[in-house]
Every structure is written in C-alpha cells, then in structure tokens.
Amino acid sequence: MSPYIAEFIGTAVLVLLGNGAVANVLLARTKGKGADLIVIVWGWAMAVFIAVYMTASFSGAHLNPVVTIALALAGKFAWSKVGGYIAAQMLGGMFGAFIVWLAYRQHFSNTEDADLKLACFCTAPAIRSVPHNVLTEMICTFVLILGVLYLASPQVGLGSLDALPVGLLVLGIGISLGGPTGYAMSPARDLAPRLMHALLPIPGKRDSDWRYSWIPVAGPLAGGAMAALFYAHVH
Structure with a gap:
C-alpha cells in the first residue's frame, strides 16, 4: 500500500471512530446519549490505537500534520514527503467526518x-480566551509529540507495536x-472535519466557528515544533 493511501485511510478511521x-x-x-467525557476520551484513544496499528507498517502512522512536521524537524522524516502526507491526512479527516455524518444522519x-452538532466535527473551548486556548x-x-518522538523509529515513524503506547x-x-x-492536537482532526460541517x-x-478555527491549528503546530526542538536538544 502506498504510504499516502495509508495516511488517508488511517486518518479517516481515526476521525470516524473518534x-x-x-x-x-x-x-x-443514540444508544450512548448521556454518557460522560470519559467515553469520548476512551473513544479517541481506541481510535488512535486502531488507526496506528492499521497503518504503521505502510506509512509510519503519522495521521496528523503536526506529527509529520515534527518528525521532519527532528530529522526522522524526509521533508520531500511532508506535503503529500499532510494532503492525505487532511483529505482522510474530511472523509472520516463525512462517514460519521452518514452513520448519524437521522440523529443530527x-x-x-446546534452546538452539539458542531461538536461532533470539531473542538471548542470550555472558556473562550485566545491566549489560554x-x-x-x-x-x-507538546506532550503528544514528545511521546511520539521517543517512540518513533529513526526511519519513518511509529511501528505497529507502538500503537498501544x-x-x-x-x-x-x-x-x-x-x-x-x-x-484537538491536529488540523486533520479539527480543521478537516470543520470544513465538512x-x-x-x-x-x-x-x-462552523471560524473565529476559533485557527487556534486548533496554530497551537498544535507551535507545541509540536517546540517538542521537536526540545527533543533535538536533549536527545
């Protein structure tokens, strides 16, 4: 399987399940109506586990533009492949969100x-404050990328055995x-589904709350870059 197809499929599965x-x-x-935040958190954790396990051997299972850029900054991934990976991830995120809508169309x-409908696609802050958000x-x-960098192989990204961690x-x-x-921690998880909304x-x-939409892009990119630079300095 092409690594770009793997990134598309993996990100689609990630967003679909999350x-x-x-x-x-x-x-x-829905059958799950009224459950609490822990169900959503577990859902996203399992989504990551499944998507990474599915695609790790084909693409390194980045599934997130921030992961791809951070791995490139850390010297673990070729810059020539970054654009293709990000395009595949964003399209995969959009497709995954589309399938969620299909599955829950009657419930929408x-x-x-309307805020709950939007929340099924993208994030929103509990308290709006640009600097704090x-x-x-x-x-x-930063925590995500630092963990990924220590788990990632020197060549491409994550191995299948790293899916659980x-x-x-x-x-x-x-x-x-x-x-x-x-x-959010990823434009493919937030911006791509927001576009589908x-x-x-x-x-x-x-x-689609476009005034907030830049924060789940800029914040993760900055945090990911800081993690990559920190890793390069201390590793």
Missing part, C-alpha cells in the same frame, strides 16, 4: 442544539488536559 464516539454521546436518541436531524493546545501537543498517551492527555479545549447539509446547523 468523532463517532462524540456523536454517540452528544446526539439525540433529531438534535436541536492557544497555550492549552500547545501543552497538549500512543493510544494510552492520547488517553492520558485527554483525561488530564482535555477539559479546556477538547485537545460547513459543507454538509445538516439541518439546523450553526456557523
């Missing part, structure tokens, strides 16, 4: 709260640091 967990908890008349129609995303992503890493971040912003014919939807 945002699928969100939809199951938040949307009206039965849900009145950016800082939180930087911290979350990465899933547990995401679980820990979600439980400990997910409260302020929802720990804007494009899809969802009844009663609100705007």
Whole structure:
C-alpha cells in the first residue's frame, strides 16, 4: 500500500471512530446519549490505537500534520514527503467526518442544539480566551509529540507495536488536559472535519466557528515544533 493511501485511510478511521464516539454521546436518541467525557476520551484513544496499528507498517502512522512536521524537524522524516502526507491526512479527516455524518444522519436531524452538532466535527473551548486556548493546545501537543518522538523509529515513524503506547498517551492527555479545549492536537482532526460541517447539509446547523478555527491549528503546530526542538536538544 502506498504510504499516502495509508495516511488517508488511517486518518479517516481515526476521525470516524473518534468523532463517532462524540456523536454517540452528544446526539439525540443514540444508544450512548448521556454518557460522560470519559467515553469520548476512551473513544479517541481506541481510535488512535486502531488507526496506528492499521497503518504503521505502510506509512509510519503519522495521521496528523503536526506529527509529520515534527518528525521532519527532528530529522526522522524526509521533508520531500511532508506535503503529500499532510494532503492525505487532511483529505482522510474530511472523509472520516463525512462517514460519521452518514452513520448519524437521522440523529443530527433529531438534535436541536446546534452546538452539539458542531461538536461532533470539531473542538471548542470550555472558556473562550485566545491566549489560554492557544497555550492549552500547545501543552497538549507538546506532550503528544514528545511521546511520539521517543517512540518513533529513526526511519519513518511509529511501528505497529507502538500503537498501544500512543493510544494510552492520547488517553492520558485527554483525561488530564482535555477539559479546556477538547485537545484537538491536529488540523486533520479539527480543521478537516470543520470544513465538512460547513459543507454538509445538516439541518439546523450553526456557523462552523471560524473565529476559533485557527487556534486548533496554530497551537498544535507551535507545541509540536517546540517538542521537536526540545527533543533535538536533549536527545
């Protein structure tokens, strides 16, 4: 399998299972309606585990533009492949969000709260404050990328045996640091599904909160770059 196809498939599965967990908890008349945050956090952790395990041997299982850029900054990945990987990840994130909408289409129609519909695609802060929201995303992503860099092979990225540690890493971040912003940590997990929210014919939807949309991109990119530089300095 081409590594670019693997990145597309892996990111699609990641977003499908992760945002699928969100939809199951938040949307009206689902079997999971009313569950708490821990279900969503576990859903994302399992999504990461499954997606990484599926694709690690083909592409290194980056599944996140920030991971790809950080690995390149750390000298673990060729810059010539960065653009293709990011394009595959963003398209995969959009496709995964589209499948979530297909699976929960009736429940989107039965849900009145437009904010809950948006939350099934992308993150939003619990308390809006640009500096604090950016800082939180930087911290979350710094922890993620530092963990990934120590797990990654020198050649490409993660091996299949590292799928479980990465899933547990995401679980820990979600439980400990997910409260302020929802720990996006990836444009492919936030911006790509946000684009699908804007494009899809969802009844009663609100705007896609574009004023906030840059934060889950800039914060993770800054946090990832800092982690890569820190790793290069101390490793």
